[in-house]
Amino acid sequence: MEMLSNLGDGFVVALTWQNIGLALLGCFLGTIMGALPGLGPSNGVAILIPLAFTLGLGATPSLILLTSVYYGAMYGGRISSILLNIPGDEPAMMTCLDGYPMAQKGMAGQALSISGIASFVGSFFATWGLILLAPQLVKIALLFGPAEYFALFALAFMTLGGVSSTNQAKSAFAAALGLGLAMIGVDTQTGVPRFTFGEVHLYDGLDFLVAIVGLFALSEVFIFLEERHGSADGAGKKLNIGRLTPPMSMVKACTPTMLRTSFLGFIAGVLPGAGASLGSFISYSMEKRLIDKDGTFGKGDPRGVAAPEAGNNAAAGGALVPMLALGVPGSGTTAVLLAVLLSLNITPGPLLFQNNPDVVWGLIAALFIANFMLLLMNIPMVGLFTRVLLIPPRILMPVVAMVSFVGIYGISGSSFDLMVMIGFGVMGWLLRKFDVPLVPIILGTLLGNAMENNLRRAVTIDNGNWMTLFDSPLSLGLWTVAIIGFILPLFLARKVKPRMAKDDEGSLSD
């Protein structure tokens, strides 16, 4: 009951006209920034910090503005994934897999609204989880040592087969390529630069955002250029938008998926070493393992859109747990929020809930407000978003290219990153020709470093004893799930193969 009265106080703090206005502004800007490739939630928040400071906002209003941007960007990332097959930010990558095929089938409106609902469900439950369980959840984070993190990442990679339905060997190749790219940079465990060729820009490794924008957005532009020169008519194919709201049956079919993945995503968010990308990835691949009996995932299954969206929005809420309760950021965005808290003279950590209850509960109330606002804003705007599909590609593609370049340069201020991005664009174009899925590459780069570091930390701590990886019940549990997830489909595949083969003929899109 004390909790509810605290929450009530939080709403009193949050519900002023100024704060509601800020939340509205934050949600709107966040959605736009999330949707633009190259601008993700962490940059979105960082860009708005000066605004918060210039307006001379206090601690709670600043946090309300910035967390609305954060949640907004998590909603917005899906829009370009679905409409253009270009993820707006890292966690939205998995939404491409089924979202884009849905749009191709003329179900863009439904994909957008079902993913909006899934985003809402994910964040809604995550916010409740934050309220009810934050102090207890910290204990979960403390169960994860380097060995357990390694097992978790291994689990992610072993279920990778679920990502692309077409050719397992190609997706394994893509993942290996990603892992290889992750090795670039200074190795933190020895301090030695690897594969940097003396180039100081490469010391910190490759930026994921640069890789994503290059692989997805630029390669799309290249493909368009090529096709336009090849065929006489450059107008491209006309797409059907379809109905804007999902039928009740679709929402009903997706509900169990949303609930399961909200939980999974939330846990992934709570672990400081995991984050939203892992949350959406595990949500998608586990859900595919669990319910994809007919092989419809990857071909425009609404559940394949709902799963990663609920997962990544739940992870966004979950990531606030270690940030507030431990002062440890679980993702790039929470690192930025942490810096904001510090510069407002608030020290996150074990005592935050006691020392600054007004800030914490004001923030939590703001999350609820932002979440409802985003749902109300996103569903009616589906119609507007889908208009993007009516823009002829000859106008759309140059805009995509421009936004990519401006976005990347705007964040890093480095022309070297632009070259890397072009390199990734060419690579993406080549790989598409060979029908190699792009998502595993990003996963490899995204998770490869953390996986390697945790492996080496675990083994170093135990003086070179590899058995340490299987030492705790938790890591054994994770390994079991990983192995079942890896082996079971091999047997199942044999049974359903004849049926699969028939389905596969027509699906060459990635």
Add this chain to the structure above:
Amino acid sequence: MFKAKSLTLVAALLGATAFPAMAQEFTPENPECIAPANPGGGWDFTCRQVGKSMQDLDLIDKTMQVVNLAGGGGGVAFAEVVNKRSDDNDLIVAASSATATRLAQGAYPGNTMDQVRWLASIGADYGVIAVAADSDVETLPQLLDMIKNDPTAVSVAGGSAVGGWDHLKVLIAANAYGVEDVRRVKYIAFDGGGEAVTQLLAGSVQAFTGDLSEAKGFVDSGDIRVIAVLSPERLEGEFANIPTAKEQGVDAIGANWRGFYGPENMSDEAYNAWASKIGDLYASDEWKEIMAANGLAPLDLQGAEFETFVSDSVEQIQSISREIGIIK
């Protein structure tokens, strides 16, 4: 295009104000602070906090524009300032012991500390060595004895890479205590101090090396126990009960200072103005509060004094790094 435009702007303004400017003090027209890392880190904090406080105190007229120029552990920003922005009067860049460490170890290829001008410090964050609250280890010599007897028995976690400042601090202490081969000290690198403390709480490692500000929240909550602070004297205020390494017979001092450098060819006027502005900021009550809230200890150096301090610290790091074989 932006650059050309701002240059003409500056030129126009310089032309217009040439006469009064002779008598008056330099005021940056478009104050800019480069944080050589992504948003969220210590350098980013330094830029944003100083920018905000300077504006609050009317030391600058316009909002400080903070530019994140990440890469190479600060090397990309350093190279950018040296190669492209070497005569920019409006620019300052956040720096810390990590910058000095990398300069000392030659980790910014082709760059040295005298290619920029060191402006002023804004405080120091003294190193701490801590253990979990339920650990048997009570004092620093106790921990170092354990390392001496069996280096494989103690894992020390820190937020910097191997060879980085967090690692060096524990090696300085071990060295001062007479641990024979400091290279055998088992150091585990994590992504930032927060993650390292979390692993200390989780029981994966036995000790933590980092800065006081990183440990503060956990000290307040009683989750970890700081067994030594690497400062010359005991700190003031709430940290006064933490023993120094020195009083436990380990003559080791490790301060992570925070400060700024500017481009090599900035005018003397601009250099002096920035140094005195940062000095004014340092002297203000607002800044004292911020220092207290973030566990920053005093380190009040401007201009030439700061320049000497940085070059001494680069030399010190160079000699330790040579001793432990990180550089040859």
